């Protein structure tokens with residue numbers, strides 16, 4: 289049976305356009321249409337028009353009541369699956385202990401590795417399903433999810449299988465990323481070369497063969513993985529069909545963003561202290577800058593040079609970076625608000641960053657990220673009259689209705 293949907297009385301439809309990341313002046317060149325309607329058939333947008341809506345027999349009709357409609361938000365960077373939490377680190381942070389010092393003392397990421405290894409697949413599934421439900425209420429309809437708290441074959445695959453299972457049991461569409469190169473695990477502290485060999489010789493081939501991930505990410509940072517090690521691992525991943533991403537220049541600029549452009553990584557993440565040569569390399573290599581403003585906020589760090597990136601024609605995406613350490617916030621809305629206020633990107637630029645450019649960073653811009661005929665009907669009705677309003681009235685959940693593939697999946 290054909291499932292028909294009509295959304296009428298849309299006060300403002302705000303959307304980027306196209307199936308590829310937008311950079312430079314195009315980043316903020318979105319369409320803002322007033323007084324329109326949208327129809328969808330079997331989860332795909334069929335028509336968008338202004339004026340009187342068509343009479344669609346048998347269609348489910350939603351009255352948007354003159355409010356804002358956008359595409360569903362796409363969260364292109366999360367560390368979604370993990371055991372435990374790390375609220376004890378808040379006190380350390382407040383006493384000024386740096387993030388990398390906590391990690392060097394065996395805490396931080398390694399403390400989450402301990403609790404993730406201890407959790408069963410079922411426990412992780414149950415916990416992650418709840419988190420996804422919360423994300424959906426906040427407007428996230430597509431989400432990337434990294435491994436990286438297992439740090440051995442069995443536990444990395446356990447995390448990735450959780451993502452695979454949840455793909456079919458709840459509405460948020462998931463894109464898996466393999467990130468065993470997130471830290472060196474305790475059992476390899478004296479033999480980091482051995483861990484790198486394990487990743488390259490065993491984990492990457494296994495993950496690729498069993499189609500457990502689409503991307504491979506690495507934490508290129510002082511005391512974690514050097515740019516040289518990152519290159520070796522990401523090139524091995526690429527040979528096995530996993531597309532490279534890099535956590536680069538989060539705390540120290542040790543060459544991650546330059547490497548990202550050189551190896552044609554789809555995206556470089558964080559980029560808080562990205563140097564001009566990193567921006568130039570990403571512009572040349574066609575790498576998307578996936579910025580994580582809530583992490584800067586939570587770590588009390590500076591903010592990535594977003595405007596310089598837009599000016600240099602690097603497409604900018606904005607994501608939550610949800611994880612139990614550097615930013616335990618899963619609201620992409622909040623990350624968008626911080627991006628606007630602290631990067632001083634315009635509402636139009638940030639909308640593109642959290643929809644179309646984010647979708648491009650995780651390889652699904654052909655089907656999500658914009659409201660256009662032929663794309664999936666992943667739509668949000670906001671409790672807001674226009675786009676500016678959602679950046680102005682920050683701190684509340686302004687989502688009224690979430691539609692995924694033409695179905696209402698959340699309604700206030």
Ligand code: NIG
Pocket residue numbers: 367396397400507535538583609611612613614615
């Ligand atoms: O993107 N920086 C590395 N990874 C995560 C943090 C992970 C954690 O602290 O558990 C990030 O911020």
Ligand code: FE
Pocket residue numbers: 365366367535557609611
């Ligand atoms: Fe991250």
